[in-house]
Amino acid sequence: MIRRILDFVLVLLFVWTCMIMGLWLINEVIVPLEIPWIKNRAVIAIIKLMTSGSLVLLWLWLWREVIKRMFWHTLKTHKNIERRLKSDKN
Amino acid sequence: MINEFVTLIVGFIVSLLSMPLVMKFMKKKGIVGIDVHKKSKPVIPEMGGIAVIIGIAASVTIASVLTPEKTRLLLSFLASTLIAGVVGAIDDLKPLSARVKPFLTLFSGMPILMLCTYDPRGPIFPIIGRTRLTIVYPILIIVALAVTSNAVNMMDPFNGTMSGTCTVITVTLLISSFILGRNDGILLSLCILGPLLVLYLFNRYPAKVFPGDVGSLSVGAALGAIAILGHLEAVAIVAFAPQIMNGFYGLSTMGRLYERREAARPVVLLDDERLMATPDPEAPLTLARIILAHGPLYEYEAARVIIILSIISGILAIFTAYLTKVTI
Numbered sequence: 379m380i381r382r383i384l385d386f387v388l389v390l391l392f393v394w395t396c397m398i399m400g401l402w403l404i405n406e407v408i409v410p411l412e413i414p415w416i417k418n419r420a421v422i423a424i425i426k427l428m429t430s431g432s433l434v435l436l437w438l439w440l441w442r443e444v445i446k447r448m449f450w451h452t453l454k455t456h457k458n459i460e461r462r463l464k465s466d467k468n
Numbered sequence: 469m470i471n472e473f474v475t476l477i478v479g480f481i482v483s484l485l486s487m488p489l490v491m492k493f494m495k496k497k498g499i500v501g502i503d504v505h506k507k508s509k510p511v512i513p514e515m516g517g518i519a520v521i522i523g524i525a526a527s528v529t530i531a532s533v534l535t536p537e538k539t540r541l542l543l544s545f546l547a548s549t550l551i552a553g554v555v556g557a558i559d560d561l562k563p564l565s566a567r568v569k570p571f572l573t574l575f576s577g578m579p580i581l582m583l584c585t586y587d588p589r590g591p592i593f594p595i596i597g598r599t600r601l602t603i604v605y606p607i608l609i610i611v612a613l614a615v616t617s618n619a620v621n622m623m624d625p626f627n628g629t630m631s632g633t634c635t636v637i638t639v640t641l642l643i644s645s646f647i648l649g650r651n652d653g654i655l656l657s658l659c660i661l662g663p664l665l666v667l668y669l670f671n672r673y674p675a676k677v678f679p680g681d682v683g684s685l686s687v688g689a690a691l692g693a694i695a696i697l698g699h700l701e702a703v704a705i706v707a708f709a710p711q712i713m714n715g716f717y718g719l720s721t722m723g724r725l726y727e728r729r730e731a732a733r734p735v736v737l738l739d740d741e742r743l744m745a746t747p748d749p750e751a752p753l754t755l756a757r758i759i760l761a762h763g764p765l766y767e768y769e770a771a772r773v774i775i776i777l778s779i780i781s782g783i784l785a786i787f788t789a790y791l792t793k794v795t796i
Contacts (some may be wrong), residue, residue, distance in 0.1 A: 379769070379773065381762060382759055382762045382773055383773060383776055383777065383780075385762075386758075386759075386777050386778055386780075387777075389713075390709055390740070390777070390781055390784060391784075393708060393709065394709075394784050394788075397705075397706075398594065398595065398791070401593055401594065401595045404596065405595055407594045411613050415782060438716065441713070441739070442716065442717065442720050445753070445758060446716055446717075446721075448758070449753060449757070449758045449761050452758075453745060453747060453761045454759040454763055456761065456762060456763050463637050468735065
């Protein structure tokens with residue numbers, strides 16, 4: 379039971395830390411970003427928005443990949459254990 | 469503070485009194501569901517969420533009598549909840565398609581926009597502070613309520629999980645409102661807490677009633693509305709992590725919007741009444757399936773794991789509220 383919860387707690391902590399770091403990155407790096415060769419402010423705003431949007435997508439992708447790998451790895455490991463227990467019994 | 473306490477008590481008592489009546493009515497009308505995670509396949513009355521809506525309506529009415537200056541805010545909250553509830557009731561009686569249901573829940577955010585009860589300056593996030601999403605924010609409100617209502621609707625795999633996790637989220641929003649000094653958040657959280665506790669009492673393992681889509685969609689919309697009206701957006705995102713996880717994984721593995729009845733079952737019932745994750749690659753990767761990947765569990769154990777996860781994300785959400793307070 380504890381192992382099940384611990385796995386998720388680690389994922390939750392990872393996702394939460396990524397979110398806070400992402401917010402910091404947006405606030406400290408992306409928002410104050412100045413691109414000297416682009417004069418149009420609207421274009422700069424769109425670039426900033428797209429960069430922030432990409433960060434959010436990256437965050438979601440990472441979240442999905444971590445869980446997907448965790449699920450299939452756990453399922454495989456658990457099946458191997460079950461198989462070993464069965465063969466030991468026989 | 470007495471007003472808020474009265475609101476909580478009224479919501480609890482009205483829901484407690486109306487729940488048995490709703491259950492009796494649903495049984496009489498044959499609006500029942502089969503508890504598929506039990507060998508005996510008991511028949512359980514559906515649409516218990518109606519008692520929750522009655523309780524919320526009662527507590528909102530009392531709150532608007534006691535605090536008349538907040539009537540507009542309370543009205544938009546109740547209207548959002550009711551619209552989602554009506555969509556849920558339609559779905560319970562005549563199942564809607566996987567695309568129509570989320571589309572209809574988009575309307576639940578409309579009362580907040582029409583009554584202008586949201587903060588037009590945009591949401592506040594930790595570290596960033598107040599954002600300037602003045603143009604995008606109204607659109608985000610509509611999407612947010614549809615997301616929360618459907619995320620809660622998808623997170624109802626075992627007895628007591630939907631009601632238990634939503635109670636945890638409500639308590640999280642309540643504590644965060646205290647930390648951030650958001651009086652509207654405190655009042656609205658207490659309006660929903662009483663009815664949710666009643667739902668949990670009746671819906672926990674072994675369930676005596678199912679909330680139905682009328683319950684899950686309305687509660688989801690109500691929680692989304694509390695996040696918007698109480699300016700608790702960042703806190704709500706973290707508190708909703710298990711629901712977001714569940715919905716997002718399911719959708720990303722299926723690659724489309726889907727209804728539970730259309731997809732392969734993610735969980736299998738064993739002979740000893742334990743539940744096991746299916747190895748079927750076609751089945752959606754839900755939170756319940758991921759939890760059961762470690763090995764079979766009894767239904768009440770699996771429900772407990774999900775509620776514990778919700779408590780942990782609630783603690784992180786409260787920490788997020790602290791960070792937000794430090795930022796502003």
